[in-house]
Amino acid sequence: MDFSILERALWFIVAISVLVAAHEFGHYFVARQLGFKVLRFSIGFGRPLLSWRGGPPDHIEYWLSMIPLGGYVKMLDEHEGPVSGPERPRAFHQRPIWQRVAVLLAGPAANFLFAILAYWLMFVTGVQALKPIIAAVEPDSVAARAGLRSGDEIETIGGRPVATWEDATLRILDELIGDGVIELSVRAPNGATHEAELDVRGRAAELTEPAVLFGGLGIQPGAAAVAGAVTPGTPAERAGLTPGDFVVRADDQPIQGWSQWVDFLQQRPGETVLLTVLRGDRELMLTATLDTVIDNGKTIGRIGVERAEVVTEQRYGLLESLPRGVQKTWETSVFTVTMVAHMAMGEVSLKNMSGPLSIADIAGSSANAGLAYFLSFLAMVSISLGILNLLPIPLLDGGQIVYQLAEGVKGSPLSERAMMVGQQIGIFFIIALTSFAFYNDIVRIFG
Numbered sequence: 001m002d003f004s005i006l007e008r009a010l011w012f013i014v015a016i017s018v019l020v021a022a023h024e025f026g027h028y029f030v031a032r033q034l035g036f037k038v039l040r041f042s043i044g045f046g047r048p049l050l051s052w053r054g055g056p057p058d059h060i061e062y063w064l065s066m067i068p069l070g071g072y073v074k075m076l077d078e079h080e081g082p083v084s085g086p087e088r089p090r091a092f093h094q095r096p097i098w099q100r101v102a103v104l105l106a107g108p109a110a111n112f113l114f115a116i117l118a119y120w121l122m123f124v125t126g127v128q129a130l131k132p133i134i135a136a137v138e139p140d141s142v143a144a145r146a147g148l149r150s151g152d153e154i155e156t157i158g159g160r161p162v163a164t165w166e167d168a169t170l171r172i173l174d175e176l177i178g179d180g181v182i183e184l185s186v187r188a189p190n191g192a193t194h195e196a197e198l199d200v201r202g203r204a205a206e207l208t209e210p211a212v213l214f215g216g217l218g219i220q221p222g223a224a225a226v227a228g229a230v231t232p233g234t235p236a237e238r239a240g241l242t243p244g245d246f247v248v249r250a251d252d253q254p255i256q257g258w259s260q261w262v263d264f265l266q267q268r269p270g271e272t273v274l275l276t277v278l279r280g281d282r283e284l285m286l287t288a289t290l291d292t293v294i295d296n297g298k299t300i301g302r303i304g305v306e307r308a309e310v311v312t313e314q315r316y317g318l319l320e321s322l323p324r325g326v327q328k329t330w331e332t333s334v335f336t337v338t339m340v341a342h343m344a345m346g347e348v349s350l351k352n353m354s355g356p357l358s359i360a361d362i363a364g365s366s367a368n369a370g371l372a373y374f375l376s377f378l379a380m381v382s383i384s385l386g387i388l389n390l391l392p393i394p395l396l397d398g399g400q401i402v403y404q405l406a407e408g409v410k411g412s413p414l415s416e417r418a419m420m421v422g423q424q425i426g427i428f429f430i431i432a433l434t435s436f437a438f439y440n441d442i443v444r445i446f447g
Contacts, residue, residue: 011363011364012363014367015381016068018378019114019378020044021071023071023108023111024071024073024107027104037058039075039076041073041074042071042074043064044063044070045071046065048065049064051063076090076092078093079093097404108386109386110386112333112382114378124316129166131153131311132153132221133224137150140218146197146198146199150257151188152188156185157171164314176203176204177204177342179201181197190246191281205346209349220257223258223259224257225257225260226245226307226308229243230305230306231306234303235291240284241288242279243308248283258307266301268301273289275288332379333383393429394423
């Protein structure tokens with residue numbers, strides 16, 4: 001078996017186990033605080049691989065089970081068999097309705113709390129993210145018609161500041177599924193700022209398909225052709241190139257993005273090239289004779305300049321990180337709910353639904369990228385898990401809450417037949433949802 005596949009599977013199991021543990025601990029903790037009798041706390045399904053029993057008075061069973069794709073908290077419940085004697089008042093359906101609802105809400109609430117703590121730790125340890133700099137703009141695209149150019153750095157979207165491409169992507173999607181008019185404020189390499197408006201009304205379903213957004217807008221995120229540190233004694237220094245110079249053209253060929261400039265240079269070992277650079281508000285013409293170097297057995301041209309910094313680090317103190325974690329969790333939750341609502345209405349592509357294969361792939365990639373990225377991944381999945389469980393679908397916490405509220409309105413428990421029909425609907429919906437997510441995964445992998 002490919003080690004990378006095994007590694008991704010391992011990180012997927014780690015991620016799911018951690019998030020399920022957090023979710024189920026929410027149910028477990030509140031149930032015990034309110035006096036429910038808890039019989040078992042299990043991470044995973046099936047037979048236990050590891051088990052132990054707690055102390056008096058309840059002697060709760062704790063299981064680590066063999067199928068690590070979920071978990072549960074088993075409570076004393078009259079629906080699973082007759083309950084009599086002094087323990088009967090502690091059975092789930094004998095407790096007040098508000099207490100049952102509190103226990104059911106505690107699982108999703110624990111997921112949101114976990115996300116806050118994960119983001120808090122991420123901000124404390126620091127995470128590097130790409131600045132929202134436009135590397136290239138496709139000719140005759142939405143972005144080009146709006147006046148965006150290579151090297152522009154996005155400062156605000158819809159009037160709200162953005163510091164990273166992650167922020168920018170969420171803001172763009174938020175505006176896209178709103179009125180479809182995306183208002184941006186950008187800063188050019190020379191420091192000048194200007195406003196731009198991307199009109200994509202009626203294209204939400206198209207542009208929200210995976211990996212379509214930026215191509216559909218005509219934007220390529222990444223590094224612009226801006227010079228960073230210049231190596232002494234190299235063609236760049238001899239030509240007069242300085243940090244901050246923005247390469248506009250090379251031999252009258254327009255340059256869009258750092259990668260295009262590198263390709264241009266590598267294809268011209270030893271040649272003399274004419275560079276047009278923007279330095280502040282001045283346009284300069286510089287001539288450079290490139291070095292000839294051997295790289296991995298291939299002869300390439302090199303000028304001797306590093307790429308300008310395109311990442312920013314988000315790192316805050318212990319106290320400041322907490323409100324930032326709360327804000328990040330809130331913004332991500334609102335965005336997720338909005339996306340789910342628009343998917344349900346057919347206004348956002350259903351191809352955005354991811355199954356376990358995609359989640360495993362992202363889990364492995366984020367774990368390899370470092371602790372901060374893995375924490376961010378865990379936080380986002382935890383939020384999604386919390387929101388999913390709040391949906392009013394039988395089998396999920398949200399559906400069970402609906403049952404409890406219906407009992408409160410009706411004044412008596414729902415009939416066994418109503419409960420059975422609800423369970424069947426829930427099973428059908430979960431199977432359909434899971435199957436569709438698996439289908440999306442397979443299309444992404446093999447399509």
